[in-house]
Amino acid sequence: MGPLAGVRVLDLTRVLAGPWATQLLADFGADVVKIEEPGRGDDTRQWGPPWLADRAGRATGESAYYLSTNRGKRSVTLDLAHPQGARLARALALGSDVLIENFKVGGLARFGLGYAQLAPAHPALIYCAISGFGQDGPEAARPGYDAMIQAMGGLMSITGLPDGEPGAGPLKVGVAVADLMAGMYAATAILGALYERTHSGQGQYIDLALLDTQIAWLANQGMNYLVGGSAPTRHGSAHPNIAPYQAFATADGHLMLAVGNDRQFSSFCRVAGLEELADDARFRDNAGRVRHRGELAARIARALAARPTAAWLEVLNAAQVPAGPINDIAAAFAEPQVRHRGLAMELPHPLGGRVPSVRNPVRYSRSALEYQRAPPTLGAHTAEVLA
Numbered sequence: 001m002g003p004l005a006g007v008r009v010l011d012l013t014r015v016l017a018g019p020w021a022t023q024l025l026a027d028f029g030a031d032v033v034k035i036e037e038p039g040r041g042d043d044t045r046q047w048g049p050p051w052l053a054d055r056a057g058r059a060t061g062e063s064a065y066y067l068s069t070n071r072g073k074r075s076v077t078l079d080l081a082h083p084q085g086a087r088l089a090r091a092l093a094l095g096s097d098v099l100i101e102n103f104k105v106g107g108l109a110r111f112g113l114g115y116a117q118l119a120p121a122h123p124a125l126i127y128c129a130i131s132g133f134g135q136d137g138p139e140a141a142r143p144g145y146d147a148m149i150q151a152m153g154g155l156m157s158i159t160g161l162p163d164g165e166p167g168a169g170p171l172k173v174g175v176a177v178a179d180l181m182a183g184m185y186a187a188t189a190i191l192g193a194l195y196e197r198t199h200s201g202q203g204q205y206i207d208l209a210l211l212d213t214q215i216a217w218l219a220n221q222g223m224n225y226l227v228g229g230s231a232p233t234r235h236g237s238a239h240p241n242i243a244p245y246q247a248f249a250t251a252d253g254h255l256m257l258a259v260g261n262d263r264q265f266s267s268f269c270r271v272a273g274l275e276e277l278a279d280d281a282r283f284r285d286n287a288g289r290v291r292h293r294g295e296l297a298a299r300i301a302r303a304l305a306a307r308p309t310a311a312w313l314e315v316l317n318a319a320q321v322p323a324g325p326i327n328d329i330a331a332a333f334a335e336p337q338v339r340h341r342g343l344a345m346e347l348p349h350p351l352g353g354r355v356p357s358v359r360n361p362v363r364y365s366r367s368a369l370e371y372q373r374a375p376p377t378l379g380a381h382t383a384e385v386l387a
């Protein structure tokens with residue numbers, strides 16, 4: 001059984017941050033009931049192509065986006081604007097351990113589903129509200145989407161090529177990381193509240209904002225600013241605090257070189273035929289390598305361009321110098337280690353026969369993660385749950 005077996009979660013979220021959190025909880029064994037609008041459902045159901053194909057190869061209307069973040073749940077369609085729908089949702093909330101929602105601030109209160117309306121009848125309820133900007137402050141009423149949060153939260157300012165290089169300019173990350181990280185924080189916060197409840201017997205309200213989480217996970221770049229006083233800039237694939245730590249062209253492609261300490265730098269210089277760099281006082285430690293990163297990168301680039309990627313990876317791996325190919329997603333799934341770990345899997349689906357999925361990366365020694373349900377079709381469990 002999963003570690004959250006017996007925990008009931010009412011999922012009133014849509015799109016990505018909330019559904020990502022509840023998919024994690026479902027993987028850990030929680031019974032997650034997803035409430036969706038009748039006839040339409042989660043917005044991401046329409047976010048295709050691509051669509052899941054049925055047994056005959058025809059598109060089913062189940063989008064890959066929706067399928068990526070709703071595994072393990074049961075789908076119930078309820079019209080919350082209808083008094084009976086709101087009453088049913090309230091009954092489900094009062095029978096749940098956790099309610100998670102991402103409506104606009106105060107949006108659920110008009111249906112009688114706000115925390116202040118539910119807590120007196122169910123003081124053990126853990127209520128997690130995800131919003132763009134939090135439940136208070138001058139921007140609280142604004143909607144928040146991943147791309148705008150990546151922009152406002154500083155992430156785009158440190159993503160992309162440096163000014164002055166061809167193609168320079170801020171970029172968003174290729175997946176919706178602001179939403180995904182908010183979902184991770186939400187799941188962690190809920191787990192913390194569930195643990196605290198074992199001592200207090202009380203639930204609590206969790207106010208989680210996308211902008212807050214984006215600022216929080218700027219990590220070393222946020223601290224680079226707070227400690228150094230200057231806003232970090234874009235370095236392309238290079239690292240702001242470590243060198244050499246960036247992508248380099250080879251004779252037939254590219255590789256990512258990730259030298260993390262002086263020993264690795266010495267080993268790299270030896271196998272790359274650049275022993276003179278290891279002896280150069282400018283490059284003897286990381287601080288010097290960062291100060292002189294331009295000249296260092298130029299010397300390394302000339303050397304790596306002489307041989308193909310596979311040849312470099314063979315000698316770098318043998319010397320225990322961290323480096324890897326720059327895979328596209330197809331190549332990433334084809335990596336022998338990824339195949340060995342079984343990250344790509346399939347689940348039975350009522351429309352497609354089988355639906356691909358990506359395994360949760362957590363591996364417990366005793367508790368089993370649960371993959372019992374494919375992402376549900378719209379309203380598939382309405383009668384089952386309401387009964």
